[in-house]
Amino acid sequence: MTFVVVATEPAEPGEPTAELPYDGPVTVLDRLLGQLGALKVPDVRIVTRPEAAQVLRKNGHEVIESPDLAADLREIAALAAGSAEFFLAHADVVISDELLTRLVRDKTTTAITAKQAASGTRPAVRVAKRRVVSAGSRFHQVTDPGAVFRGVLKVTDPAALAAACEELAGLALADVPPVRVLGLRDETLDVFVDSDARDEFDRRVPEHDVLGRTAPGGDDAVALALVGLVRSGVRVTARNVDVLVCERVLTPAEAAAAREAVDAVDEDRVRLDAAVKSNDGFFTTYFVSSYSKYIARWCARLRLTPNMVTCISMAIAVIAAVWFAEGTRTGLVLGAILLYVSFVFDCVDGQVARYTRSFSTLGAWLDATFDRAKEYVAYAGLAVGYGVTHSGDVWGLACAVIILQTCRHMVDFSFAVHKGTVPPAPIRRVPLDAPDDAALDPLPKAAAVRRGGLGMVAVRVSAALEKVPGARWGKKIIILPIGERFALIGLTAAFFDAKVTFLALLLWGGVAAGYTLSGRILRSIV
Template sequence: MSRAVILPAPGGSIETPEDGTVLDRLIAQVREAGCDDVTVLIRPGADLTVKAAQIESADAASDLEHLREIAFSGTGALFLAYADLVASQTTVAAVLSDSSRRSGVLVGTDDAAAEPVSVERGLVTGPGPGPARLGGLAKVSAAHLARLRRHWPAESPGDAFEAVLAALHARAIPVNAYRTSGLAHRQAGDADEAAETIAEFTSVDMDAWRLRNAVKYDDDLFATYAVSSWSPRLVKFGARLGWTPTPITWVSIALALGAAAIFASGFSWWYLLAAALMYFSFVFDCVDGQLARYTQNFSSFGGWLDMMADRGKEYAIYAGLAAGAALDGSTAAAWGIAVAAMVTQTVRHTADTWYAVLLDTAVVRQARKRETAPPVGRAAHLGQRLGSASEHVMGAHRSFLYWAKRTIVAGVGERWLLLAVAAVAFGPRIAITALLCWQLLALAYTSAGRLLRTLAARTAALRRPDRAAHRDDGVLARAMPANRHRFSNLPVVSTALAAAVTGVAVWRAAEGLTWTPLVLACVAVLAGIASARSDHDGIFDWLIPAGLRAIELGVITAAGLVAGVSWPVLFALLGVVSLYFYDLAAGLDKAASPVSRRDLGLGWPARGLIAVAASAASLVTEPIVATATFAALAVYVAATFVGAIIVGARRAARA
């Protein structure tokens, strides 16, 4: 359960035009935003009558001690606010409604008296020249409170709010910058300032402001002009009817499944209907997030479901197109292209997620001056120039180069547009083939630039205590001796070699060989797991999770080809495993996943070796053995995944 602590500030006792003090107003806003456990710290002798628990606190050091007791007395997030904060309900809710595992602080530019801070990539990195300034409201997530348990600040030259923020920075914890541009918020110094601030944000048409800010500012080309140009009307209509985001996500899923079913029936004029269903599925996929932002109705499960549904719907479309294309007799070619597209997309998105972690880590660590060595070599300097050029292009919002850069990477809207149009015009096989070609181009384009920019960042994104969870090695990793093998200091090299061997295994299996691909698959698994217990402190180690995803998916594919596993069964197993990996990404990208334990998932090496063993068994017994084993493994992984989701969601609801 989340808790809110309001710190002493002289302006809290200021009377407002709303018949009450600034502090009374803030307490009511915190409760309206969904946090009922509110504690107010007061100085000795203060005569305050408020509808909240009160604790007498002598000074800033005492504030820190009381904060520590409150912070570790429960399991939810901790919210901090100054008693003199004057802000709109929308601004307060922007911080308190964040149900993710992120921590953050409200920032703005309205309060000239507040402390200036530096903001990079949406993260508050520490004191700075501004123009952003602290807004007097912060969130420390439960996950980050656990990291601060042994490192709680004992004292601070400033106050408790600044001390906690400094402690987050000291532990290299990313601190999100919450903004509500256009809505004034200040720590009031007197009654006139409080009244002026209230007048400023009450003069704003709040409904229009929320509707305008519900649409992503930096969305992709297709979403911007083909969906967001009219979807706010649907959002407003849905809000009036009492719609909530999660049911809309389920509607989007149902429409996509309907389109996939039509594609699977074979090329016909019905494909026009499938294309229309795809479009409206994408519309509702945008609307659920817009509605959440408009109504400020956020949930960790909703954000997680939205991310997982995006990939699940897309892979269902791939399967539908493959099934439709296979009706002309070219089953292997049709399903093979679909499998390649799914594997490419999964590997690419895993790399995308960890590259974002790399950039955030670089921002935080370089702000703390941990990485002081300047870039060395032409490649590093080229990486710096590429980064500057990229930022310049993205700063020219909605220019030709801006859209070209966003489109070449094959965003989800553009991928869906290509599939729908190409399927209607040229048939399912051309559609999925065209998509695969674009995916490979996007992967090559992004990888080349990111490798060079990594040299400039000089930061190890996988230098973190939870890397084992994101590797998903399972029980086999625990049998590997720590830092005592040949690849101890080169985990990215061993992973790259294993991925290359996997590629050869798939190639040889596609040529009709049997035992050679299986032997190569085993070698790939062993080489990939060899780096499990290494330190992962290399600047290119952010590529390891993507490499491991490629290894497992490739090993399963090779084993399936050798044993002649039914293509739909092989695709289903690969799809389930891919979604399992997307949940790992959701924990980083959305900072939200209901899955807290993955013990029963076996780990990627075990799943890969089970596929190889089933394939080998089918070669000496009956071919059906492998198909049955692959189907059982898909059901098992799906069942354990869904079970972990249910358990995690219930645990979160109780908290």
């Protein structure tokens, strides 16, 4: 793992912006290097200009001298060629610990972007479906930009980056004229957008009025590296900063403002909120996840691993089944309560994993296996309890519910596996010496081929329903996800008996199976 820090932006003659004060004697660069040290990044390189090298060495930093932009790109290419995992960032970036940690753990080539675009002082990008489809630099325009690049990049294909940077170095030596936009803020600036889109960059910065207002005066090898990747056909994921902070600071006022922005964010709360799935069902979202994340943080502080929490959830489910097996009203009520608690811990184990970033193949397998085991042991307990207190039994109904659920899971898992094997759409390649990005644009709407058929109609209807208030939750509830199933089991058992529970599961589960299966078929024929 190699992390290259580019310290080529001058704050004053001979002194880079990397040496701006951040917190007392701690500079912006000191802070970034401390963050990388805490993440145990093994190889950190600093590229800077010869006139700034003396200042950086005086402050204890080992540096690589680079005289110009072409040399920057060649140095990046050389370092990338020998790395399995490569990072690139400006030395004057102030970034939240949580955001940097997420970037380091990303499995794909990723650029940190921001949806809001404050001014033409930052490289523009166009993002579609969480992918950077066009990136800008002083030499490359972006048509219809919707975000800006914040100067931090992770590359999982360093060979592609090395090739692109070598080619770009040749172009930089050729003295390619920069793209210019006239009239932005009554000045002539080297900016990163075309004139038709500059209004997108006249909005206020929500985080702080000072941030993002100063245009860089130096070279931007990092932005060029992103352009090279995108135009070479590399799939680059856009990670939005959201409530976290990632901003270049080019003046002392911006450095102070960035520190205020970082201090204003409770990063532990952000990480805790991110531990909760955003696409859970209605019952899980409103009756479990609203408080289970605090249990997850408590478990993490007790140093309980996700697998331990999974086992606790399974144990509680077994106790619930024992109470169900008693067959009395008290046993059914206590069993329902314990089954709910078991489901809470079933949610907590994943939240602990995401909060502590402790993932394992064993944990994923245990979670999926115990989900089925908890459900089926509850069915067994209910069937035993019904036989104890009633004449006759409901084992036939219990087996029917198990068969139905097994078939539903089989359909879901097989569809998910098939869906993952569909190759992504190819990414267009654009010459690096082309100043505009017209070749990156999709086909004009009039010439685009519109796919039809019943499958496409179903997809469009489903997408339209997402915009109808309440329809999104209705779609989630009807498929009877695990949260709704556990709620249905607990409520029907507590207020009625096992027979009603199994009949309700068969009725609702049958409707859910029909709805899901028809949707899978229609989506498969699009």
